Amino acid sequence: MLYGIFNQIGPQEILLLVLLGVLLFGRKLPEIGRSVGKSIVEFKKGMKGIEEEVNTDSPSRPAIEPESVKPPQRITQPSAPRFDDADLPPRV
Secondary structure, three states: OHHHHHHHOOHHHHHHHHHHHHHHHHHHHHHHHHHHHHHHHHHHHHHHHHHHHHHOOOOOOOOOOOOOOOOOOOOOOOOOOOOOHHHOOOOO
């Protein structure tokens, strides 16, 4: 659907967009171009690093073995506090 929109843009519309970009960003266009270029280079480096990690035959870190499952243990408290009616203030 998005690519259908680009088929409708002709050379006049592209020229208008470029002119608008120059008017809005004028002096900052070289700086914006450099930062976009650096971003693309960093993105490609990151993607290359991820591809190398995925394609390595030997794992870089040892596999973690899960702990054996232990049955639940009952925890008993030696003495739970008791509350008597005498400890409570009288009702009004």
